[in-house]
Amino acid sequence: MRELTILAKYPFLQDTRQFIKENGPSIDELLYNPPYERARIIGIERLDNALKHRDVGSRSLASESDCIMEILSYPLARMVAVCIGDPYFKKRYALGEASHMYKQLLNESTSFLLSIAKELDVTVQYNTEKNTIKIFFKNYLRNAPTRYKEWKIVNRGIRNGFLSVSHKDLARILLESLRKRINKELVTRKCDSNVYDLFSSDIKRFQYTLATQQKKMEATPVGKISVEKLPPCMTEVLAAIQSGENVPHMGRFSLVAFLSSLKLSTAEILKLFSTAPDYQEDKTKYQVEHITGASSSTEYKCPGCEKMRTYGICPVDKMDDLCKKIRHPLSYYNNKWKQEKQKP
Amino acid sequence: MRTGNSVQKSLEFLKNTFQTYYASNKVKLPERFGRREFAFVLFGGKGMVRHLGFDKSELLQEFLSERGAQHAYYSSAYYQYPTAPKMVEKNWLGAELIFDLDSDHLPNAEQMGYVESLLAVKKEFIKLIDDFLLGDFGFKEKYMELYFSGGRGYHCHVKDPAILDLDSNERREIVDYITGRDLQDSLIFHEQATGRKRYGGHSFTSGKSLKMPTPDQDGWKGRISRGIIDLVYEIKKSDNPQKRLEEYGVSVRDAERLVAELSEERMRRIQDGMLDQSKTIRKFFLNSALRKTAVALTAGETDEPVTCDVKRLIRLPSSLHGKTGLKVVKINIDELKEFNPLRDAVVLPEDPVRIALQKSVNIQMNNQHFHLENSDQEVPSYLAVFLIGRKQAILL
Numbered sequence: 001m002r003e004l005t006i007l008a009k010y011p012f013l014q015d016t017r018q019f020i021k022e023n024g025p026s027i028d029e030l031l032y033n034p035p036y037e038r039a040r041i042i043g044i045e046r047l048d049n050a051l052k053h054r055d056v057g058s059r060s061l062a063s064e065s066d067c068i069m070e071i072l073s074y075p076l077a078r079m080v081a082v083c084i085g086d087p088y089f090k091k092r093y094a095l096g097e098a099s100h101m102y103k104q105l106l107n108e109s110t111s112f113l114l115s116i117a118k119e120l121d122v123t124v125q126y127n128t129e130k131n132t133i134k135i136f137f138k139n140y141l142r143n144a145p146t147r148y149k150e151w152k153i154v155n156r157g158i159r160n161g162f163l164s165v166s167h168k169d170l171a172r173i174l175l176e177s178l179r180k181r182i183n184k185e186l187v188t189r190k191c192d193s194n195v196y197d198l199f200s201s202d203i204k205r206f207q208y209t210l211a212t213q214q215k216k217m218e219a220t221p222v223g224k225i226s227v228e229k230l231p232p233c234m235t236e237v238l239a240a241i242q243s244g245e246n247v248p249h250m251g252r253f254s255l256v257a258f259l260s261s262l263k264l265s266t267a268e269i270l271k272l273f274s275t276a277p278d279y280q281e282d283k284t285k286y287q288v289e290h291i292t293g294a295s296s297s298t299e300y301k302c303p304g305c306e307k308m309r310t311y312g313i314c315p316v317d318k319m320d321d322l323c324k325k326i327r328h329p330l331s332y333y334n335n336k337w338k339q340e341k342q343k344p
Numbered sequence: 345m346r347t348g349n350s351v352q353k354s355l356e357f358l359k360n361t362f363q364t365y366y367a368s369n370k371v372k373l374p375e376r377f378g379r380r381e382f383a384f385v386l387f388g389g390k391g392m393v394r395h396l397g398f399d400k401s402e403l404l405q406e407f408l409s410e411r412g413a414q415h416a417y418y419s420s421a422y423y424q425y426p427t428a429p430k431m432v433e434k435n436w437l438g439a440e441l442i443f444d445l446d447s448d449h450l451p452n453a454e455q456m457g458y459v460e461s462l463l464a465v466k467k468e469f470i471k472l473i474d475d476f477l478l479g480d481f482g483f484k485e486k487y488m489e490l491y492f493s494g495g496r497g498y499h500c501h502v503k504d505p506a507i508l509d510l511d512s513n514e515r516r517e518i519v520d521y522i523t524g525r526d527l528q529d530s531l532i533f534h535e536q537a538t539g540r541k542r543y544g545g546h547s548f549t550s551g552k553s554l555k556m557p558t559p560d561q562d563g564w565k566g567r568i569s570r571g572i573i574d575l576v577y578e579i580k581k582s583d584n585p586q587k588r589l590e591e592y593g594v595s596v597r598d599a600e601r602l603v604a605e606l607s608e609e610r611m612r613r614i615q616d617g618m619l620d621q622s623k624t625i626r627k628f629f630l631n632s633a634l635r636k637t638a639v640a641l642t643a644g645e646t647d648e649p650v651t652c653d654v655k656r657l658i659r660l661p662s663s664l665h666g667k668t669g670l671k672v673v674k675i676n677i678d679e680l681k682e683f684n685p686l687r688d689a690v691v692l693p694e695d696p697v698r699i700a701l702q703k704s705v706n707i708q709m710n711n712q713h714f715h716l717e718n719s720d721q722e723v724p725s726y727l728a729v730f731l732i733g734r735k736q737a738i739l740l
Contacts, residue, residue, distance in 0.1 A: 137481060138506050141514040153521040153533045157562030164562065295432045310516050310525065310652070317658030 008067040009104055011074035012097065012178065013119060015344060021066065031198055039069045043076030044202050051209070052087070055103070076156025078182075080199050083191040084206045090186040091179075098179035105171040106184040113170055120177045124170065125162055133170055134162035143176035147306055147327065214276075225262055229340075231332035233308055234258055241273060250303075250311040253291060254329075257302040260292040261330055304328045350700075353740040359387040360727055361692060362664055363412035369691070371408060371416075372662045373401045375503070379422035379437065383657050385415040385561055385666065392417075392659075397427040413665030417657040422614070438508035441515065442658055444650040445469050447495035449640050458734075459707075461496065462685055467584045469498040470680060474665075476522050477502065478677075480563060485677055492689050494665025494672040499658065506628075516652040517530060524564065529630050532556060532568050533619065538736035547705050553620040554626060569617070571633030576614055580606055594628050635700045669729030692726035699740040705736060 007016040013210040042059065047050070049057040061067050074097075081093045099254050105113055110126070110133070117124045122143070123136035138161050139151070144151050157164050165173065196203065230238070237251045259269050269288050273279060286295070293299030305327050326332050375379060382396040382404070398404040401541045407417065419426065428434045445468055447453045447461035456464060473490065477483045477500065487504040520526060536555045541548050557565035559573060572579075582588045585606070589599035606653035619626065648658055658664070661672050670689040698720060705716045709727055716723070720740055723731070731737035 134504075138510070141510065141517055146517050149526055149528055150531075152526050153517060154524060154564055156529045158480045158521070159482070159562045160479075289495060297432050306513075307516065310520060 004064060004067040005061050006072075008061050008070040010101060010116070011071055012101070012182065016071055016074070020075065024072065028194075030076065036069075036072060040076055042069055042073035042084045043080060044199070046073060046077040046092055046096070047080060047084075047202075047206065051206070052101050054092075054096055056093075056096045056100045058100075062184035078186065078189075079195045080190045080203065082186055083196045083199065083203050084210075085191065086207065086210050087187070088208065089210055092182055094179045094182035094186065098175045101178055102171050102175040105174065106168060110167060113167060113174075116174055117170065120174055120181065122170075122174060122177055133165050133167065135165050135170065135173065137161050137163060139177070140165075140173065143171070143173045143180070144174070162229055173323045208212060208318060225259070225268075226262060226336075229333050229336035230318065231323065231329045233314050234313050235331060236318070237313065238272065248311075248313070251313050252287075253300070254302055254308065254313060256288050256291045258329055260299070261302055262333065266292060266294060302329055350738050350740070353372040355387055357697070357739045358414070358666070358669075358729060358732060359412040359495070361669070361725060362387070362414070362666075363409050365664060365692060366405065366408035366412065370401075370662075371404060371411065371660065373398075373404065374418055374661065376422045377401070377404075377418070379424070379426055379432070380424040381421075381657070382660070383417045383419075383424065384411070384413040386411055387414045387666075390416075395427050395429050399580075408663070413663070416660040416663035418660045419655065420658050421655050432546070435656065438653045439656075439688075441502035441504075441507050441510065441518070442650055442656060443472060443500040444497065444504075444658070445472065445499075445639070446493070446495075448496065449669050451640065458496070459686065465497050466680070466683070468640050469500070472522065473500060473677065473680065475567070475637075476639065480521075481518070488677070489661075490675040490677060490680060491659075491661055492670070492673050492675060492683065492685050493659055494670045494689065498675075499672075501658075510654075512652045519651045521564075522639050524634045527564055527568075527630075527634060529626070532565060532630060556617050556619045556629075557616075558617045559615075567637045568630065568633045571637045572619075572629050573615055575608065575632055575636065576611060576627070579603075580611065592628065592632055598628070607620055667733040669726060669733055671723055688727050692729055694724040695724070696722045697725050697728040698722050698733060699737040700740050701731070701737045703736065705731065 002013070002015050007013065007019055010016065024030070025033065025036060028037065045059075046056040049055055059066070059070060077093070077136075081090055084090075087163075089327075101116075105116065108116075110131070110194070114119070114126055115125060120141045122200040124139075126132075128229070130287070139156060140153070146152050149155060150209040153163065157338070199205060227235075227238075229269060234255055237247055237255045240247045241255070256269055259272070265283065266288050266342075269292075270281065273284050291300045305314060308329070309316070322332055322335055326335060360683060376452050378397070378399045380397070381394070382398060383392050383394040384396070384407075385392050396407075398407070400534050407413070419439075420442045422437050424435035424437060426434060443466050447456070447465045447609050450461065450464055450468070453461050453464075466714065469490075473488070477488060478485070479585045483502055483504055486705045489501045489503065491501070492500045499580065521699075533554055533556050556572065557569045559566055559570045561569065579585045579588050579602075586596075586599045589602060590596060594602065619629070650658075661674060663672050664670070665672060669692050670685060671691045673689045675683050675688075686707070686709045699722075700720050701716055701718045707714050707716075707727075709730065710724070714727060728739070729738070732739060
């Protein structure tokens with residue numbers, strides 16, 4: 001068994017769970033007995049911190065009692081998170097726990113880091129002589145932020161299925177792995193009615209905050225489509241279609257899905273295509289309706305920037321400054337609207 | 345004059361030949377075939393017959409011999425309900441990792457003939473298998489199945505249990521690696537100070553040299569390094585190095601300078617990772633080495649990578665390709681280099697058939713040379729199917 005402070009710092013560990021099982025209070029005691037009031041307060045603090053600061057936060061772990069309260073606050077926080085019910089909140093809380101672990105792992109020894117990797121089912125190889133860490137490519141693909149160029153496998157070394165990573169890189173990968181694990185666990189659990197009753201005022205407070213945030217997000221302008229605000233990729237595809245060039249399937253698909261997300265009707269989309277020399281109304285109509293979900297079971301979404309680059313639709317040489325800040329063509333369009341609104 | 349009737353007769357002939365073949369030759373079913381979707385293009389049929397399932401191999405055999413499918417496909421994915429008519433209802437459980445290399449994807453495919461383009465695509469395929477899948481990703485041979493597509497390319501199915509549940513973004517990352525997309529040149533080349541000077545109390549770097557990775561490094565670093573070294577030797581050894589460089593798109597001025605500088609000593613320095621070259625030349629090296637060593641999976645314009653699609657239909661192994669009559673044959677890794685589609689994938693009978701050729705044909709098939717004038721000819725069935733399927737002939 002690990003030391004108590006380790007269990008308190010990393011409350012998601014199997015050892016911590018074991019510790020609570022062997023030494024901890026029953027669930028009723030945890031919820032209602034006065035000695036655990038502090039654990040209950042810390043539990044809510046974890047959630048507040050996760051929502052506000054993306055990190056569940058650190059507290060003093062000087063005494064044994066400090067550690068035990070910290071340990072017990074973790075299952076409490078999780079139970080409350082499940083009762084809040086909002087999927088975004090669960091993700092946010094999972095991220096808060098995972099980022100907190102990340103920051104602490106940066107100061108741990110390599111052997112401790114490796115033991116956490118094992119616990120999170122991340123396959124690593126450690127070469128003691130050269131002090132190098134290698135990670136199995138599948139775990140890397142699953143958890144590394146490959147949307148950033150420096151994280152793409154192409155810009156790293158890989159041999160025999162393993163990639164070399166630094167201590168910090170591995171900690172970052174474990175962050176994502178833990179975030180996914182906690183989120184998955186929260187999604188599958190059901191709310192306990194005793195927990196709901198006991199924490200109902202906090203739960204309602206969180207739900208209210210989330211609802212106000214949601215409203216703010218929805219207020220973003222969409223408005224009537226404005227060609228000047230289209231991102232370079234869509235401008236290219238649209239110009240090519242209208243001048244009768246042969247546009248790859250993926251290009252046409254992306255444009256239709258993009259326009260459909262901007263709430264353009266099938267008729268309006270068809271109008272844009274109708275200037276193409278090879279335009280066939282019935283065929284185009286069928287395809288457009290399929291993409292917009294009018295005649296199929298799925299409403300397809302426009303691919304993100306990364307996907308567009310892979311399919312060769314992103315005109316890399318025509319990217320502007322806004323392109324570099326966003327990851328999805330729709331964000332480009334929305335951003336342009338916002339910019340215009342801010343102008344006096 | 346070709347009448348509609350003879351076109352119809354040609355189609356009938358293909359259909360009969362395929363039906364006879366499937367009646368006496370077993371098609372090997374993919375693993376988990378009960379969880380796969382099957383799809384067919386039928387002779388003379390419109391579009392594709394989809395969402396079919398077979399729980400017994402005899403039923404598939406029966407279907408093929410009765411209907412004589414022109415093209416047969418199965419889903420690389422396996423589903424809980426493979427025959428559900430809507431994709432969302434099928435409930436995706438996993439999919440093999442598929443690589444589909446087609447000669448269409450090659451930059452200058454149009455100028456090449458059938459045999460030549462297949463050779464070129466095989467070269468890419470070998471690179472994919474040896475360097476990337478076996479080497480870098482370390483897939484085990486037992487999890488890899490290679491097939492001739494029956495048409496203009498090769499397929500590789502990776503069945504490693506570790507990759508079956510990869511989503512399409514994760515597969516895209518593998519494709520990006522194999523095609524060298526987003527390779528950052530600052531990670532490959534870096535400048536190194538060659539000396540230091542002191543002015544007053546401060547020290548400054550003086551003189552810079554461009555370093556590149558050494559050939560033994562992992563991943564793209566080593567690959568680019570090996571590519572550059574090969575390239576330098578190739579240029580040096582050619583009869584007219586300067587012209588060769590210009591063919592690669594280097595400006596006349598830069599080519600002159602580069603050739604003048606390629607001394608024996610300089611070649612040695614390059615092998616040790618010292619490039620000491622200007623920016624334009626560094627760019628030329630990176631781009632050329634990248635093109636040389638990456639796998640041409642996409643033409644970048646019209647074709648999407650099959651690999652990223654987790655719900656793709658792929659040609660059924662050991663079925664016949666409707667445009668060639670060649671079999672989708674499995675190739676052992678150690679036999680890949682020697683594989684010759686016009687010898688090793690010929691399975692249709694020899695029985696003579698009379699056809700009318702649209703233009704003269706010169707082809708080696710099934711170990712025989714055929715020099716055929718553009719007139720009426722008697723040829724073996726396998727060749728007749730090949731030529732009719734490729735619209736170079738019709739049945740008489």
